Amino acid sequence: xxxxxxxxxxxxxxxxxxxxxxxxxxxxxxxxxxxxxxxxxxxxxxxxxxxxxxxxxxxxxxxxxxxxxxxxxxxxxxxxxxxxxxxxxxxxxxxxxxxxxxxxxxxxxxxxxxxxxxxxxxxxxxxxxxxxxxxxxxxxx
Amino acid sequence: xxxxxxxxxxxxxxxxxxxxxxxxxxxxxxxxxxxxxxxxxxxxxxxxxxxxxxxxxxxxxxxxxxxxxxxxxxxxxxxxxxxxxxxxxxxxxxxxxxxxxxxxxxxxxxxxxxxxxxxxxxxxxxxxxxxxxxxxxxxxxxxxxxxxxxxxxxxxxxxxxxxxxxxxxxxxxxxxxxxxxxxxxxxxxxxxxxxxxxxxxxxxxxxxxxxxxxxxxx
Numbered sequence: 001x002x003x004x005x006x007x008x009x010x011x012x013x014x015x016x017x018x019x020x021x022x023x024x025x026x027x028x029x030x031x032x033x034x035x036x037x038x039x040x041x042x043x044x045x046x047x048x049x050x051x052x053x054x055x056x057x058x059x060x061x062x063x064x065x066x067x068x069x070x071x072x073x074x075x076x077x078x079x080x081x082x083x084x085x086x087x088x089x090x091x092x093x094x095x096x097x098x099x100x101x102x103x104x105x106x107x108x109x110x111x112x113x114x115x116x117x118x119x120x121x122x123x124x125x126x127x128x129x130x131x132x133x134x135x136x137x138x139x140x141x
Numbered sequence: 142x143x144x145x146x147x148x149x150x151x152x153x154x155x156x157x158x159x160x161x162x163x164x165x166x167x168x169x170x171x172x173x174x175x176x177x178x179x180x181x182x183x184x185x186x187x188x189x190x191x192x193x194x195x196x197x198x199x200x201x202x203x204x205x206x207x208x209x210x211x212x213x214x215x216x217x218x219x220x221x222x223x224x225x226x227x228x229x230x231x232x233x234x235x236x237x238x239x240x241x242x243x244x245x246x247x248x249x250x251x252x253x254x255x256x257x258x259x260x261x262x263x264x265x266x267x268x269x270x271x272x273x274x275x276x277x278x279x280x281x282x283x284x285x286x287x288x289x290x291x292x293x294x295x296x297x298x299x300x301x302x303x304x305x306x307x308x309x310x311x312x313x314x315x316x317x318x319x320x321x322x323x324x325x326x327x328x329x330x331x332x333x334x335x336x337x338x339x340x341x342x343x344x345x346x347x348x349x350x351x352x353x354x355x356x357x358x359x
Contacts, residue, residue, distance in 0.1 A: 052218055053244050076194050076218035080248070088251070102195045106222070110229070 002064055004029065004091075005044075006051045006081050007071035011097060013038045015069055020044050029060045031072075051081050054088055062089040070096035070113075075103040079111045086112025145170065145207045145233075147193035147223050148214035152239070154179035156211065161186050168202040172214075193223035196230075204231045212238040217245050224254045276351055279339075289315075290347070291339045292354055299334040306338070306353055311346035315339050 005016045006029045013028075013035055020026045026044040030036055033048035049056035051072070062068065068085040070078035078096040085091040096111075098104050098118035107116035142165045146153050149171035157169045158181050167186030171177075174190045191198035193212065204210065210227035212220035217240050224238040240246055240256045249256035278288035303314045303326040316339035317326040332338075342350050 050242070050245075052221075052248060053242075054248065055244075074216075074218060076216060076222040079194075079222050080218050083252075084248070100192075100195065102197055105196055106194075106226070 001025065001066050002061065003027075003067045003069060004057070004060055004062060004065040004085075005069045005071060006057075007073065007077070007097075008032060008035045009071050009073050010035075010038075012069075012071035015071055016044050027060045027065075029056060051077065052084075054084055057081070057084060057089065062091065065089070065091050067091070067093045067095065070094070072097075073099065075099050075106070079106055079113075082107075083112040086114075142166070142208045143203065143206055144168070144209045144211065145199070145202045145204050145227070147171075147210070147212045147220070149173075149176040149179055149188070150213065150215065151179075153211075153213040156213070157186060158184060168207075170198060170202050192219065194219050194226075196226065199223065199226060199231070204233065207231070207233050209233065209235040210237070212236075215241070217242055221245075221248065221252065221254065224249075225252050228254065276347060276354075285344055287341055287343050288347075289339060290342055290350070291337055294332050294334070294336045294338060295354060296334045298354075299332055299336075301332050302328070303330040303332055303338060304328050306340065306350070308346065308349065311343050312350050312353075313341045315341055 002025045003019050004027050005012050008030045016026045016028045016039060028039065028044055028046045029051045030046055030048055031050055033046065036046040039046060047056065047060040051057060062085060068091045070081045072078050075098060082094045082096045085094045093114050094112050095115045096107055096113045098107055098116055101118060101121045104118050104121060107113045144160055144165050144167050146157050146167065146169045149169050153169060157167050161167050161184055168189060169186060170189045170191060170193045172192055177188045189198060189202045193199055204227060210224065210233045212224045214220055220238040224236050227233040228236045237255050237257060238249060240249060240258050241260060243258050243261050246256055246258050276290045276292060278290050280289040282288065303317055306312055306314050314326055317324055317330060318337040319333060340350060
């Protein structure tokens with residue numbers, strides 16, 4: 001399985017390391033290369049470049065990737081990269097992380113997203129379900 | 142016209158103020174509430190705090206009824222996402238986005254968003270002004286139907302033949318001055334940096350000659 005992990009976040013680093021540990025062929029795209037250090041010398045290859053530029057994604061192997069995981073720090077980056085991955089590179093499976101729950105409704109096939117993960121929404125739902133008087137959790141999607 | 146502008150920086154606030162002055166109904170979005178101070182005192186439009194990426198923020202700005210949407214933030218990603226939502230979800234008829242990075246421009250056109258590349262636009266404009274040649278007639282003939290004009294040759298035209306300027310019935314190259322010596326060029330005369338040329342030009346072809354000298358060979 002070939003996975004492209006996009007983003008300069010701690011989540012991206014951990015996803016890359018974790019997938020590599022289970023045998024996936026991982027490449028990381030990091031806009032400024034600052035996070036690359038956290039991957040260690042034996043870590044997965046890092047392509048430093050702006051992921052909103054199609055040639056950068058191509059250099060990172062987008063055409064051969066089975067999965068693209070968008071873990072950037074902003075929702076706009078994740079959405080644009082998802083769309084490029086699906087539309088331009090025909091990636092089979094595009095997974096994106098939602099930063100702001102208010103943007104969650106954007107993360108669907110219109111932006112090329114097959115599956116999304118929204119940590120903040122998940123936490124809110126968990127807490128509101130178990131704390132009396134915390135109100136109703138947001139509607140699950 | 143109802144216009145939603147995203148980004149209340151220099152360009153966004155200036156555009157908002159201009160459209161407001163023209164009588165348009167303006168709503169302007171910015172992440173930073175403090176940017177409101179860039180709007181003029183008598184501004185009639187609305188200011189909405191938030192990110193235009195977020196659907197609820199676009200909706201609060203009236204995107205559903207907007208006739209135009211302009212994305213002018215410093216983030217190309219945010220501009221792309223908001224502009225595409227405006228176009229495809231809210232069916233705004235006119236959508237314009239600014240892009241800083243020229244290499245990202247193809248992404249916009251692929252998504253059907255009219256993008257104005259500020260860097261490219263500024264560079265093109267500066268190059269045009271740098272290369273633009275003013276042509277003043279030295280002598281006119283008849284009722285100004287034809288005229289004699291002289292122009293220094295821009296350096297980038299060095300190596301081209303003087304005869305390339307000639308257009309039958311419109312432009313004739315009649316003289317070449319190089320290092321203080323004047324001569325009549327022939328079909329094989331090649332231009333060098335610093336040359337000056339004299340042309341006889343039909344009045345209606347002055348613009349064509351100017352575009353030759355500006356580097357727009359058609």
